[in-house]
Amino acid sequence: MGLSLLAPLALGLAVLGVLPVLAHLARQTPKDRKAFGAMLLLERVVKRLRRRRRVKDPWLLLMRLLALAALFLAVSGPVLSYHDGTPEFGGSGRVVLVLDRSASMTMSDRGSTLFSRARADAVAVVGSLPEGTLLGAVVFDSEALRLTSALTTDAASIGARLADVAPTGGTSNLQAALHEARGLLGGEPGEVLLFSDEAGPRIVLDAHTEIERLVELGSAVLPRTVRPEVVRNVAVVSAHYGSGIEGGTVTLRLANFSDEPTEVACEVTLPDGATVPVFVDLPPAGEAEERITVPPEALGGVGRVSCDDPAMSIDDDRYFHLPRVGASRVLVVDGDPGDTPLRSEVYFFERALSPWGAMQSGFRPDVATPGGVLDVDTEEYRVIVLANVGDPRPLGPRLTEFVRSGGSLVIAAGDNVTADRYNAAFSSVLPSPLRRSRALADRAEQGVPLGLPDVQADIFKPFQRSGRAGFSRVRSHRVMTLEPYAESEDVRTLLQYEGDIPALVERRLGSGRVVVWTSTLDLGWTNLPLQAVYMPMVQRLVTVLGGDTSGGAARLDGLVGERIAVPLPDLAAEPDVLGPEGDVVRSRVEASQLLFQPKTAGAYQVVLPGSPPLAWVAVNSDPDESDVRPYHTVEEAESALNPELFRVEYELGTVLLGLSGLLFFGQALLMTRRRRTDEA
Amino acid sequence: MSWDPAVLARIRHLHLRARVLTDSLLMGEHRSRRVGQAVEFADYQEYQPGADLRFLDWKVLARSDRLVIKRFETETELPCTVVVDLSADLATGQTGRGGYPDLDASKAGYALTLAATLLFYLHRHGEPVGLEIVAGEGCAFPSLPPRTGKNHLQQCFVALASVRPAGRADLAAALVRVGSRTRRRSWVGLITDGMEEPSEWLPALSAFSRRRADVRLFHLFDREEWTLGFKDASVFYSPEGGQELAVDPVGAREAFAEVVDEYVTEVRSGVVRWGGRYVPVGTDRAMEDAIRRAILDGMAEGSWA
Known part of the structure; x- marks a missing residue:
């Protein structure tokens, strides 16, 4: 707000303003001095009168001064200008x-x-x-x-x-x-x-x-x-996973954008649907951090933190990536236990999976006999390995259902394996029917070496940097052959011996898989268990098959409304983007990137039909939007x-003139009243 | 010892005024040597001619045909002390010229005359009298304890005639000091203008009440001062020093009257509270009235106006 004067020289008249002050102060000091014996009483009187005059006289002076000031200001043409946030609009057309x-x-x-x-x-x-x-x-x-x-x-x-x-x-x-x-x-x-x-x-x-x-x-x-x-909002501004004891921790940070402290009930939902409730105390206009411990085993994917806030719900959920946590449970069915552990069919396999125990390696292999599988709850396992199992027919329906519901089955050959029985047991899920056991070389000879694998395949990605050559040292002198099959999206040969003899064949059935290792898991037909590639290959095989739903999927973050670019590998088909509700979100491929623009927060996945997600995208609202x-x-x-x-101007001349008149009238009234009082 | 002729003249003047006033007070009164009333029987005494027949025990006369007089406790000697405040403020009043106060006009003159009259009157009643002068200057013996005898009375008169108003009374300290010297069950006449903060000096009256002394406070005032009966605005000052005040008496008169009333009420209630009697004494009033009210009639309270 500001005040400007149209005729500032008129303010020179303000000098006259001293007149009432002088008049007010011009009380004659008496010349006569008088000795007085009751000064005690006179002092009391003076105090009393001063109290009264302190109220009466300053008002009179103030009124006179204000009256004059208003008069001079009125003459000088004051213009009051002040800031107004609502200017008129529409005038421009x-x-x-x-x-x-x-x-x-x-x-x-x-x-x-x-x-x-x-x-x-x-x-x-x-x-x-x-x-x-x-x-x-x-x-x-x-x-x-x-x-x-x-x-x-x-x-x-x-x-x-x-x-x-x-x-x-x-x-x-x-x-x-x-x-x-x-x-x-x-x-x-x-x-x-x-x-x-x-x-x-x-x-x-x-x-x-x-x-x-x-x-x-x-x-x-x-x-x-x-x-x-009232400005108030509580938002989850960040959530991320970090490794640690048990399954690690999810650190969530909440912000309170009001001036009142508050307590918020939150719930952390893990990708497998498990929920962890947590209460967070938030200081006024501040943030608080809370950590929750992830269970020793949890599925990988996108988790969610939700808080209960009535002010603005759009930022009450925050999505975060969670890798697969904990050991993969693998059921190894030993078809040839042997009389010593070393002679066991699964001795090398078991140790390759868990050389220092489950907690350190991330795998927990349970060994069972073929007969014992019927008593096992297969839902607890992600991968079941049949190692040289002679007659799998009793297990056939159950394991077929296991595969169809998303589990992975590994079939390893051996002396006990009979093609007919396997074909009978797993006819609907095998990549191709088993044919027969075939000798590739004499036992005294070195056997047929494995060809080099394609390191772009998920199972062999660990060998991208080094170790790939190690596969050429793997030799087998006997394999289980398969009926001829055609390579397709569902059936792929992952590894083969020289001479195009399949070594590792995979078939995908939805999210379930069946993998046939045409040789043995022990030293019966091959020297693989003694090779350096054995352990990483077995671990990777189980990792990929074992239900890490994110698998090798990329993990990306994005904001609602912003364009998200997902890098794509060379694919024959264009993947889809599935929204939080499973609906297909509009997307397009541009320069080996899949572009889409999410409209709502949530877990988005980039998928090819029938395959694990290529990428998980955790889409959240912008934390800056939460700051209301x-x-x-x-x-x-x-x-x-x-x-x-935004400036408005108002001329004050008339108002001040009126005010001056009122003040003059008021002071005259006050003076008259006081004079009457004095006279009385 | 050399005497100031003015003092000598004042002694005679005082003596004369006191005697005249006392005579007027005693006119028509049966002369008795005792002050006070009989309240408690003490013993019997053989009747002597001239004794008051009111105290003759008629029952003893009837039973044994003997003339005996009943004696009472109060008929013993009553030590009387007159305390005079002669602070500088008492030089004011209708005259305030300094020097020896005019016995006819100033508050100090009125106070001295009143003191002399009280002393003479009490002496005439055979009581031992004493004098305490508070403040003032020029007096060689400001404290004279109660005694009988003409010479002692004369000494009191000399002290009264030689003192001039000066200084501050500091009533609280003075009353405590005098009170500590006062005999038990004595009579004390305190002549003062009381122009000090009452809440400070009134409690000092307890020094007398503890000794069961009969205190009469002669509250001296000048009517013109208490009515602020001046016309022109003046700078008022106290001879005792302190703040000077420029006051328009006309404008302040109404408020001053309220203050005087509050002050008198405060002093009166204070005196009564501490067991004394309050006697307002305006210098424009006849002194006999004040003495009669204070001593003969036993009237203490009354309006100053």
């Missing part, structure tokens, strides 16, 4: 309405959301503008969208389109919105009415350049800000550029 539909606008306040209030205001403004006004509309979150391609006089259409706009969970990109508004104005001056909460630390700062351009253009950005009555506190305002930014826009 070119108006663009910009409506914020970002996440922060979903905040609940007095029974409605900020967005619904802003939208209603925008629709009302459209209806109130003079007929013939050229109108445009832009809505924005992380991107700005024109509701009309150009300015139009069709107010009804604009109002209807605005009324149909819904809020999103996106980030506020005011800069883009103002850019679009400037585009709609087409380089001509106009007015941009902004319906937004202007909340968050960056929204206005980032848009400063666009505001500047609009002002240079002769346009004005007129904010019609919607603010909650006002920081910088458009009004401030624009006032700095165009101070006159």
Whole structure:
């Protein structure tokens, strides 16, 4: 607020203002001195009179001074100018309405959301503008969208389109919105009415350049800000997994954007559906961190942290990546136990999986006899290995169901394996029916070596850097042959001996797999257990087969409304993006990247039908949107550029003249009353 | 010892005034050597001619045909002390010229005359009288304990005639000091203008009440001062020093009257509370009235106006 004078010289008359002061002070000091014997009483009287005059006289003086001051000010033509946040609009005849539909606008306040209030205001403004006004509309979150391609006089259409706009969970990109508004104005001056909460630390700062351009253009950005009555919001601003004791910890950070301390009930949901409740105490306008311990075993995937906050629900969930945690449980069915452990069919396999125990290696192999499998709950296992099992027919239906429900079955050959029995037991799931046992070389000879594997395959990825050559040292002198089969998406030969003899063949059935190792797991037909590649290959085989649902999938993070690019391997088919609800999200492939723009927060996965996800994407709302506190305002930014826009001027001359007259009258009344009192 | 002629003249003047006033007080009164009333029987005494027949025990006469007089406790000697405040403030009043106070006009003159009259009157009743002068200057013997005899009375008169108002009374300390010297069950006449904070000096009256002394406070005032009966605005000051105040008497008169009333009420209630009797004495009133009210009529309280 400021005061300027049209005739400042008139203030020179203010010198006259000293007159009442002098008159007030001109009380004659008595010359006569008198000895007085009752000074005690006189002092009391003087104190009493001073108390009374202290009230009476200063008021008189004040009234006289104020009366004169008001008179002089009135003569000097004062103009009061003050800052008003609501300038008139519509005068330019070119108006663009910009409506914020970002996440922060979903905040609940007095029974409605900020967005619904802003939208209603925008629709009302459209209806109130003079007929013939050229109108445009832009809505924005992380991107700005024109509701009309150009300015139009069709107010009804604009109002209807605005009324149909819904809020999103996106980030506020005011800069883009103002850019679009400037585009709609087409380089001509106009007015941009902004319906937004202007909340968050960056929204206005980032848009400063666009505001500047609009002002240079002769346009004005007129904010019609919607603010909650009480600013409060609690949000989960981050969540991430870190390894540690047991299954590691998920660290979640919550922020309280109000001035009151609060306690929030949260729930951490792991990818396997397990939930961990936690209460978090939040200080006023501060953050708090909480850690929850992940169970020793947990499925990999995308987890979720949810907190209970009535103010704004869109940021109450935060998605985070969780790798597979804990040991993979593997059931090894020993078809040839032998009389000593060393002679056991699975001796090498078991030790290759768990050389130092399950806790250290991440695998927990349980060994069972073929007969014992019937008593085992196969749902507890992700991988079942049949090692040289003679007659699998009793297990056939159960293991077939196991595979169809997502489990993986590894069949290793051996002297006990009979093709007919296996074909009978697993006819519907085998990559190809087994044919017969075939000698490749004499036992005294070295045997047929393995060919080098394709290191792009999941199982052989660990050998990308080194060790691949080790496969050539693996030799077998006998294998189980398969009926001829055609390579396809579902049936693949992962490894073969020289001479194109299949060594490792895989068949995919949904998320379940059947892998046939055509040789033995022990030294019966091959020297593989003694080779350096044995342990990493076996571990990797079980890892990939063993239910790490993310497998080798990429893990990415993204924000609602922002474009997410997923790098793709060379694929024959274009993968789909599945949203949190399992629906297919629109996407496109561009330069070996899959691009999509999520509209809501959640766990997105990039999948090829019938295969594990290629990528997991945890999509969350922008934490800046959760900060609903006002920081910088458009009004401030624009006032700095165009101070006159928000300034209102008011001439005070007449008011002050009237006030002066009143004060003079009042002081005269007061003086008369006092004189009467004195006379009495 | 050389005497100031002015003092000698004042002694005679005082003596004369005291005697005249006493005579007027005693006019028509049966002369008795005792002050006070009989309250408690003590013993019998053989009747002597001239004794008051009111105290003749008629029952003893009827039974044994003997003339005996009943004696009472109070008929013993009553030590009387007159305490005079002669602080500088008492030089004010209608005259405030300094030097020896005008016995006719100033508050100090009135106080001295009243003291002399009380002493003479009490002496005439055969009581031992004493004098305590508080503040003032020029007096060689400001403290004279109660005694009988003309010479002692004369000494009191000399002290009264030679003192000039000066200094501050410091009533609280002075009353405690005098009270500590006062005999038990004595009579004390305190003549003062009381122009010190009452809440400070009134409690000092307890020094007398503890000795069961009969205190009469002659509260001296000048009517013109207490009614602020001046016309022109003046700078008022106290001869005792302190703050000077420029006051328009016309404007302040109403408030001053309220203050005087509150002050008198405060002093009166204080005196009564500490067992004394309050006698307001305006210098414009006849002194006999004050003495009669204080001693003969036994009236203590009364309006100063």
